[in-house]
Amino acid sequence: MNVQIVYFSGTGCTEHVAKTFSKEFQARGHTTLCRSITKTESPDEDIDLLVLCFAVHASNAPEPVMRWVKNLEKADERPVVIISISGGGEVTPNLACRVPLKRALKRKNYRLLYEKMLVMPSNWIVGTKRVLSSKLLQVLPYKVSYVVNDVLNGKSSFTHPLLGNRFLTFIGSLEHAGARSFGKKILVDKSCTLCGLCVKRCPVSNISLHGDRPVFGKNCTLCLNCIYSCPQGALHPGTMKFVVIKKGFSFQEILALPSDNLPIDLDKEAKGFAWVGVKRYLSKTSDMLEPAFQGPLD
């Protein structure tokens, strides 16, 4: 099978998930092409399966994902798998986060085979504890292997969120407009050295260097990658300050965390309402399968 994996990732978590899917399909004898949505106009003609991965933003798919689907040509019942990646897991208010995307894909004659939420470290408001982040990375290949196995065996998985959650997703979709204004209001302090890393790291090419400072266009997706990646810490939110984790966020640092197979006390480490979904995800083993791919990703 020819599998194309297309992803939108701000700070690297979703890219990591997409690459894990790619390796797992390959290890089972399939050909894959794994690309960022911002570098792919549309799926290749000869693919048998499209896997769409996105980082959940305010209980929705980020705007570039929705725009990408809206610009697609009508397909002839092309099969698609949707994987949402969140910091909070499959709980309210995330339960309907795939609904607008499912609808948009249906309008383009795509046939949904499977949908699933995977959990990765949180890059907004409150960061995930190191011990939990490390466990999330450890279980990821097992969760991915389970999905790939199901898809290859023709098993489907769909969710049907209730009206209340759909409403929360509708409210969250207002974030798309908020994101644009967030970008326009990013403040640059004088420690900026014009190194250009923010320009390079922006997934939607919304930043350019003009004169003595980076300039932000109107296509910000609020992914926060520029703020977290700045080596000088020179970029600051001018609005919605609460979304940025004060200590910063580095997926590379999370990847480098030591990992072991020792069980963790989830009651203690994932205590509180915000971590209910993470706790549930980590304690559920019925959706895990030994991965066919065992090596490092890169």
Ligand SMILES: Cc1cc2nc3c(=O)[nH]c(=O)nc-3n(C[C@H](O)[C@H](O)[C@H](O)COP(=O)(O)O)c2cc1C
């Ligand atoms: C603006 C913004 C909004 C987010 N909204 C949600 C959300 O509604 N629910 C959730 O569980 N996680 C949310 N997250 C967390 C991300 O989905 C999560 O950390 C994901 O792993 C980030 O993936 P990435 O590194 O590929 O960008 C949000 C993150 C950002 C930056």
